[in-house]
Structure formats: C-alpha cells, structure tokens
Amino acid sequence: MHRLLLAIETSCDETAIAVLRGRELLASEVASQVAAHQPYGGVVPEVASRHHLQRAPQLLARAVAAANISLGAVDAFAATSGPGLASSLMIGASLAKGLALGFGKPYLAINHLEGHLLSPFFVGAGEIAPNVSLIVSGGHTLLVLVDGVGQYQVMGRTLDDAAGEAFDKVGKMLGLSYPGGPEIERAAQDGDPARFALPRGMLNSGDANFSFSGLKTAVRYLLPKTTAEDRADLCASFQCAVVEVLVAKTIAAARAAKRSLVTVSGGVSCNEELRRQMSLGCERAGLDLRFAAPALCTDNAAMIGFAAQLHLERGESTPLTTEINPNLALA
Ligand code: KG4
Ligand code: ZN
Numbered sequence: 399m400h401r402l403l404l405a406i407e408t409s410c411d412e413t414a415i416a417v418l419r420g421r422e423l424l425a426s427e428v429a430s431q432v433a434a435h436q437p438y439g440g441v442v443p444e445v446a447s448r449h450h451l452q453r454a455p456q457l458l459a460r461a462v463a464a465a466n467i468s469l470g471a472v473d474a475f476a477a478t479s480g481p482g483l484a485s486s487l488m489i490g491a492s493l494a495k496g497l498a499l500g501f502g503k504p505y506l507a508i509n510h511l512e513g514h515l516l517s518p519f520f521v522g523a524g525e526i527a528p529n530v531s532l533i534v535s536g537g538h539t540l541l542v543l544v545d546g547v548g549q550y551q552v553m554g555r556t557l558d559d560a561a562g563e564a565f566d567k568v569g570k571m572l573g574l575s576y577p578g579g580p581e582i583e584r585a586a587q588d589g590d591p592a593r594f595a596l597p598r599g600m601l602n603s604g605d606a607n608f609s610f611s612g613l614k615t616a617v618r619y620l621l622p623k624t625t626a627e628d629r630a631d632l633c634a635s636f637q638c639a640v641v642e643v644l645v646a647k648t649i650a651a652a653r654a655a656k657r658s659l660v661t662v663s664g665g666v667s668c669n670e671e672l673r674r675q676m677s678l679g680c681e682r683a684g685l686d687l688r689f690a691a692p693a694l695c696t697d698n699a700a701m702i703g704f705a706a707q708l709h710l711e712r713g714e715s716t717p718l719t720t721e722i723n724p725n726l727a728l729a
Contacts, residue, residue: 400419400420400421400422401419401420401473401474401707401710402417402418402419402467402471402472402473402474403417403418403419403472403473403474403475403476403506403703403706403707403710404416404417404461404462404469404472404474404475404476404494404497404703405417405418405475405476405477405494405508405699405700405702405703405706406454406475406476406477406478406490406491406493406494406699406702407477407478407490407510407513407697407698407699407701407702408450408454408477408478408482408486408487408489408490408491409478409480409481409482409483409486409487409490409510409697410441410446410482410483410486410536410537410697411430411431411432411434411435411441411446411449411486411697412428412429412430412431412696412697412698413428413429413431413449413450413453413454413457413490414426414427414428414429414457414697414698414699414700414702415427415454415457415458415460415461415699416461416698416699416700416702416703417461417462417464417465417467417472417703418700418703418704418707420707421520421523421524421704421707423520423700423703423704424464424465424466424467425460425461425462425464425465426461426693426698426699426700427457427460427461427464427699428697428698428699429449429453429456429457431445431446431449432576432577434449435576436575436576438576439570439576440566440570440576441483443483443484443485443486444485446483446485446486447483447485447486447488447489450486450489450490451489454489454490454493458493469497469501470501472497472501472503473503473504473710474498474503474504474505474506474706474710474715475494475495475497475498475501475503475504475505475506476494476505476506476507476508476702476703476705476706477490477491477493477494477495477505477506477507477508477702478490478491478508478509478510478513478702479491479507479508479509479716479720479721479722479723479726480509480510480722480723480724480725480726481509481510481511481537481538481723481724481725481726481727482510482537482724483724484722484724487722487724488722491507491722495718498718499718504710504715504716505715505716505717505718506706506709506710506714506715506716507716507720507722508702508705508706508709509705509726509728510697510702510726511533511538511540511542511728512550512705512728513701513702513704513705514533514535514538514663514664514690514701515531515533515542515544515550515661515663515728516547516701516704516705516708517663517690517691517694517695517700517701517704518531518661518662518663518688518689518690519661519688519704520690520691520694520700520701520704521691524704524708526544526546526547526708527659528544528545528546528657528659529544529657529659529660529661529688530542530543530544530553530648530651530652530655530657530659530660530661531543531544531660531661531662531663532644532648532660532661532662532663532664532667533663533664534560534561534562534644534662534663534664534665534666534667534672535560535561535562535664535665535666535697536560536562536563536566536577536579536665536666537560537562537563538555538556538560538664539555539556539560539561539562539608539610539644539666540552540553540554540555540556540728541553541554541555541606541647541648541651542728542729543651543655543657544661547708547709547712548709548712550728550729551729552728552729553606553651553654553655554605554606554607554608554647554651555606555607555608556607556608556609556610557600557607557608557609558609558610558611559609559610559611559614560610561608561610561640561644561666562577562579562664562665562666563610564610564611564613564614564640565577565578565579565582565637565640565666566578566579567614568582568614568617568636569581569582571617571618571621572585572621572629572632572633577665579665579666579668579669580668582633582636582637583633583637583669583670583671585629585630585633585634586630586633586634586636586637586671587630587634588630589629589630589631589632589633589634589635590630590631590634590635591631591634591635591637591638592635592638593628593631593632593634593635594620594631594632594635594636595635596613596616596617596620596635596636596638596639597612597613597616597639598613598639598642598643599611599612599613599643600643600647601642601643601646601647606647606650606651606654608643608644608647610640610643613636613639613640617632617636620632637669637671638671640666640672641669641671641672641675641676642675644666644672644676645672645675645676645679646679648660648662648676648679649679649680649683649685652683652685653683657685658684658685658686659685659686659687659688660676660680660685660686660687660688661687661688661689661690662676662687662688662689662690663689663690663694663695663701664690664695665695665696665697666695667689667690667695668692668695668696673689676689
C-alpha cells in the first residue's frame with residue numbers, strides 16, 4: 399500500500415514541506431530565507447525561526463494544493479528533528495506533531511543527515527544499495543558507511559569547518575553575497591586553478607577526517623597581496639583545493655571499506671567542478687557513483703519525506719514525546 403506522507407524541514411534557513419505517496423513525490427515546496435540573512439553574511443537563528451513561523455502555514459497550504467490532497471487523507475507526518483538550529487527545528491517538529499496529534503496519525507522524527515545521505519536514491523524504485531556516502535553541506539562534511547536504511551557508520555568528518563562553511567566564509571572575505579558557494583563557483587569559471595598553491599588539509603592523514611580551516615586562513619593571508627583582477631584565479635584555486643580533498647578522501651574511504659558505490663549529497667554537491675572531478679576520480683578507480691539530483695542537494699523536505707517513508711515501510715514511528723535535538727548524531 400502506498401501511504402501518503404507529509405514531511406517538514408526547518409533545520410536551518412530553508413522552510414520546506416513535501417508530500418509523497420509511497421516513494422513518489424507529489425509536491426516539494428521550498429521557501430528560501432537567503433535574502434533575509436544576506437545582510438548579515440550568514441544565518442541568524444532568531445531571524446530564521448521567525449521566518450519559519452511566518453512561512454510554514456502558507457507553505458503547508460501550497461504543498462497540499464500542489465499535491466492535490468486533503469490534510470485529512472495524510473497517513474503520517476514527519477519532520478527533521480536534528481541536527482540544526484534549536485529554535486528552527488522546534489517549529490517544523492511542533493507543526494508535524496500537532497498535525498499527527500490532531501489527525502490521529504503517526505509522527506516520524508527524521509535525522510537531517512539521513513535525509514541528505516539517502517537522497518541520491520530518491521529516484522525510480524528508490525532501493526538503497528550499500529555505499530560510501532559523502533555528505534557535504536554548509537553545516538556538515540562527513541563520510542558514512544551505509545549498509546541499508548538505519549545502518550550507518552560514520553567513517554570520518556571535518557574536525558573544524560564544513561566544506562560549505564569554508565566556501566561561505568571565503569565568499570564573505572571576498573565581499574561576495576551569501577551563500578558564497580554558488581558565487582565562488584561562478585567566479586571560478588574564468589579562473590586558473592593552478593595560479594595559487596593553497597593547502598590540501600589532511601589529504602594524507604590516512605583517515606577519513608577533513609579540515610578546511612587552514613585553507614580558509616591561507617586565503618585570508620593571501621587576500622591583501624592580491625587585486626580584483628586575481629579574484630577569478632583565487633576562487634578557482636580555492637575551489638580546486640576543496641574539491642581535490644573531497645574526491646581523494648572519498649575514493650580512499652570507499653577503497654578502505656571495500657565498497658564499489660560512492661554517493662554524494664548536500665548543498666556543496668551542486669558544485670559542477672566537484673561533480674566533474676568526482677566522476678573522473680570514481681571512473682579511474684572503478685567505482686560506481688551516484689549524486690543526489692540537484693533539486694535535492696540543498697535543504698528540502700522531499701529528502702526528509704523519502705527517509706520517513708523508508709522508516710514507515712519498516713513499521714517504525716516516533717513517540718510524540720520525543721524532543722528535537724540540535725546535536726542529533728547519525729549513528
Ligand atoms: O545542504 P545545504 O542547503 O544546507 C546544510 O545542510 O548545510 O547546504 C548549503 C551549503 C552552503 O554552504 C552553500 O554555500 C553550499 O551548500 N553550496 C555550494 C554550491 N551551492 C550551494 N557550494 C559550492 N558550490 C555550489 N555550487
Ligand atoms: Zn542540509
């Protein structure tokens with residue numbers, strides 16, 4: 399039986415609601431708050447929660463209309479319960495719990511990272527194959543050994559900044575608008591990636607951990623010695639350093655775990671240079687590779703709904719007394 403599920407994502411600066419029938423996506427509404435945070439050059443928690451509160455009711459109406467369903471027909475309600483900003487998570491989780499309580503339907507609390515990690519499989523039949531998963535976003539950079547739904551082992555993670563955070567911080571240094579990732583990618587298009595020798599943090603550390611703060615600091619020191627004409631080369635050199643480390647460490651992790659499939663998800667996986675280099679690297683290493691669809695890379699509720707359906711199919715649900723957890727671990 400294909401059950402109707404409504405999922406809510408409010409862990410950071412995207413308010414998102416999706417509706418799924420079984421593994422089929424009926425609606426995926428995303429209200430970005432980027433413009434509200436742009437003046438501050440980053441996400442302001444108080445501004446984020448205020449926007450979630452304002453946007454959620456309209457978005458709920460829009461998702462229900464787009465899916466052409468009635469709320470009363472929904473079989474289960476899901477929300478991201480962590481990790482993320484406490485005051486933002488609370489809004490989506492409270493809304494989903496309220497709907498579950500009001501309609502007498504199950505509630506599912508979903509880990510945001512699980513949403514990203516499963517998103518490359520949200521296509522076709524949606525079967526999950528064992529893989530080594532790179533989650534690379536503004537808040538997270540980690541490598542996970544995936545054996546199936548709910549079977550995750552973290553192999554390594556960033557010890558300081560997330561890759562997306564490094565893009566955003568370097569973007570801010572360069573006076574680019576927030577978020578810096580897409581801006582740097584655009585600026586890098588006309589640049590020479592070999593112009594500036596920047597550090598490849600922990601490239602040869604022998605484990606699956608990452609570090610991007612040294613790279614960010616190197617750009618900070620280099621900046622006063624450059625002019626506006628050097629910007630494209632600087633962006634290309636920075637992007638190249640991030641991509642090189644992500645690709646090399648992901649392939650090394652897949653080899654170490656003896657896995658033949660690599661998956662990549664999260665906001666930074668929108669980056670075309672990362673897609674190109676990861677594809678080349680995996681091809682050379684004889685590894686299969688799957689990316690999340692671009693619309694599923696940055697934060698959205700469709701990926702939360704997909705993860706929730708997989709858990710619901712296994713007969714799982716979450717007690718309404720379960721609280722949000724800003725530091726929720728994946729495994
Ligand atoms: O997955 P996401 O929407 O939110 C988190 O869960 O963190 O990821 C947002 C991050 C931001 O840091 C943004 O700069 C980065 O993804 N990003 C990119 C690109 N598009 C988004 N980074 C590099 N290149 C891009 N094209
Ligand atoms: Zn995310």
